[in-house]
Amino acid sequence: MKIREVVISTTDLGAAADFYRNVLELPVVVGSDHVTVEIGRSRLVSTRGENFAGAHHLAFGISPDDFELARKWLGRQVELIAANGSDVIEGPPGWDSRSVYFRGPDGIVLELIAREADAGVPASSGEVPRMLSISEVGIGVPDVQQAVGELAEAYGLDAFTPRLPAFTPVGDHDGLIILVDRERIWFPTDADLPARASVAVRIDAPKGGGTLALSEAARIDG
Template sequence: MRIHSLQLPVSNVARVGRYFAEVLQLPVRDDAVRIGWTTLQLRPAGDDPVGGVHLAFNVPADRFEAATAWLLARTPLQRTAEGETLFTFGGRWESESIYFDGPDGLILELIGRRRLPASGRVGQFHGSELTCVSEVGLPTADVAASSARAQATFGLDPLSPPVPHFAALGDDEGVLIVVDATRRWFPEQRVLPNARGIAVTLANVTAGQLGDPAQGWHLRAPAAA
């Protein structure tokens, strides 16, 4: 699965765009941020709340150490109560992650997935090496029901075994993180999830549409041309 585009409500389009351009070194044109094969479309939030939105960006696993050093020079990392900032996940994940705050209270993540192809690059990391938005957090009142609908609609498989408050659907290129709306985001566990006004266009899945009116998010996958 790929996240082809994602519409993100923001408090100030120009200010948030500058963050992605200056801090993360991503190409920004007007209200569109390009992250590999994903377009992040910024729009005025209006009545939609901001804060609590989770997005992850894929980094080639062989560049994860360089990416960590690059990010540390630009912004602080989130940490657990014990002070941990680097998280290694085994099983179906086979990945390493670091988390950081973005504008408007975004919960952002760099993740290196070891099953994906290596970059082969060396030297200082640059934001242009981020390959995509690979995760979006989707809060819901019923994780099992929302996950079942997403699997049936888009033909997705779980990336890892689901638990009552968390399900990851998709593959290494793109994952829907379906979470209980009362579960605070890892690792600092201080912010509740929010995705109101977020609209995601998926690729490489079965065509269909799915939304959560109570939480205000919507997914669509157009039919292949």
């Protein structure tokens, strides 16, 4: 599965444009009511919206050969979120990944993730790590396992590991929809619940399933 586009709301278009352009050094186009960010083969669109509770979560993929570069560079740009005394966070069993986490506009929980599945991707040639795609999008839902079944039926997507009652990724190393219970705090923060705000995700999947509403605010288009 590949994540082609994610659309979320923001309370401040100017702050969103500034963060992605000047902090993460990504290509940004500003419109009258939205900001578009190119992230490798993916696109993030932030639209103007009202205040909301909770936080969105996105992960951007990088080459494993860029991980140390990314960690040092990002540490100069933002404050990294640590867990168990370290800002280098290993993925769950079966992921073969390392990540660094940080916050962005509207408190969004962002992550740069280096997966060994991308070991063949060349390292960046400059001082800024190249972001390959939106690797993950997190969505809070009323019933995680029901949502897992709906994604399997609509798009032919399999559950990834770990499959837990309140946390199950769906997809593969190329792209994951992270389904969580609405009351589950985003790791590695100590208080951030999933955003109670709109999120729309456009994917390439094994089969086309049209539009699927996972909640009153979350939509998948495949």
